Amino acid sequence: MNKNKENIIVASLLIGGILVPLNSTMIAVALSSMASALNESLWMITWVVTIYFIVMAVLQPIAGKLGDLFGYRRLYLSGVVLFIIGSLGSGMSPNLELLIGSRALQAIGGALLTPNSTALLRLTLSEEKLSKTLGLFGLTSGLGAVLGPLVGGALIGIFDWHAIFLINLPLMVLSLVLSIVFIPKVNQEKLDKPLDFLGSILLAISIASLALLSKSESTGSMTGYAVFFAIALLLFFLREKKAKDPIIKLSLFKNSVFTAANLSVAISNFVMYAILLIIPLLMASQFQISETISGLFLSLFSISLSVSSFIGGRIHQRLGARKLVSYSFIGLVVVNMGFSLGIIISSWPLILIFLIIGGIAIGIAMPSMQMAYLSAVDPNMSGSASGIFSTFRYLGGIASSVLITVMSGFQYLFLLFAAVSLFGIVISRLYNRLEVNAMRHE
Structure with a gap:
């Protein structure tokens, strides 16, 4: 693979690499204006942040496994498409329920593209180029998190809170086009085994319980989520020991x-x-x-x-x-x-x-x-x-x-x-x- 094509592949993947963390921090400055526009309490609006965090945490190991089963390129492109749809839905949401649902869809897309973009880099780049590229990804993802509040504040000042979602569309469409054209169909030996659905569900429950535990404000809810987490985690390990192809x-x-x-x-x-x-x-x-x-x-x-x-x-x-x-x-x-x-x-x-x-x-x-x-x-x-x-x-x-x-x-x-x-x-x-x-x- 020539150097120019490698650089285009890296650039297309970097767009997703910077937008996923950008969208996790950019929304922080928009919460009060969202609450006012949608006539919701600030506590309810924070679920727009929480749902993104939980879905990303829960789905990434499952998304990586799906990439092993069905192909990293296919899963990455699916993630970009879902991120685009979720961003469009979030930017056009007339109420909190649709906003939370669209935000969850955006997070599903982010969860699909994140591990599979790394896997694609592993299969398409040399080891020396890979280590430098991972360092570049660390730089861009960190900058994405840093720039989030600054970019969000500027967009809200010029337009309104809808713009923090709609800004994703041209960039992710560019990433999608570049990825379709330049990311090769890598010689990946796909695993011909079924997805471990039960293990996936138990893992999702355990991670979601732990995430919700961190958001709890009362002793009762913290205890409940802690019990859910402990039981689900134990059942998950028991399941993974017996599963033919564990998650x-x-x-x-x-x-x-x-x-x-x-x-x-x-x-x-x-x-x-x-x-x-x-x-x-x-x-x-x-x-x-x-x-x-x-x-x-x-x-x-x-x-x-x-x-x-x-x-x-x-x-x-x-x-x-x-x-x-x-x-x-x-x-x-x-x-x-x-x-x-x-x-x-x-x-x-x-x-x-x-x-x-x-x-x-x-x-x-x-x-x-x-x-x-x-x-x-x-x-x-x-x-x-x-x-x-x-x-x-x-x-x-x-x-x-x-x-x-x-x-x-x-x-x-x-x-x-x-x-x-x-x-x-x-x-x-x-x-x-x-x-x-x-x-x-x-």
Whole structure:
């Protein structure tokens, strides 16, 4: 494949890579205007955000498995089409019910295209090009999340809240056309096995229960969702052990590199979401800094994360996953200790410095984690592996949200995150290039 065609393929996939996270954060600035326009309470309007989050978390492992079964190109294109339809429906919704339904359809499209775009990159790019491209994807997805509120605010100021959905249409149509024309029908050995519907349902219930647990405000609802989560998760594992072709093949976790990559991203996202959720609260309560200024601080965090992810993709081949992941978690230990020190001496500039360092620490290892889990599985299971990786990424964020709702004391929380990061350093020792290569050639 010539270089120009490779670049067009990457560009077409990058459009989806930036729009999915953009749509998860762009809507934050539109909630109040939506509530006013649709004559709904702000609490009810937040379901437009919650449904997107839950559907993305639930469907990504299933979407990756569907890609293994029916072809990554087909599933990716289906995801783009559904994202377009969901965006159009959201932008033209006259009431909350249709808006939530369209938003769910948009999330289904995002869940389909995310793991299958990674699988397509795995099958169409060289290993050196792949690591650099994953770093570029980290940069664009991070920028998408950062730019979301800024783009959303500008669109609402010029037009109204409908524009934050309708802006997706020309970009996703461009992605669809480029993908149809340039993404080849890759030589993928499709798995001729039925989808594990029961396992999929149990997995969906367990993840949805955990996501709703993080949104609960009363002890009763938290207890109910926790019980649902525990029962569904137990039944899911029992089902996967017996299923002929499970939705998540537990045997994959026998490979220490695959296990390390998934645990690493869960821990990394656990700390990242904790920082994103706690810093605005800390700045307001201890330093009387407004949410607007805190948002600018978090933008610096996200920018440093995005840029370091791009750099991490460039240096992965030279340093390897083991070193980069280890450096990442060492950095996070230092960062969380620095946050605790900033609280003790009441210095917001010190916290800001460590916030930027934290972004660098998290971003630098992200491409290596992605390269590790992809390299540890057969190419024909890239979709399933990508879905599992995305699930662990979401689980880290959900677990962080739950912890913050049940614990108090910023200093103690940061010390806990430092301890969790120490566990990440231990996990990084499981990365082993020889084992990855052996798995690839089995």
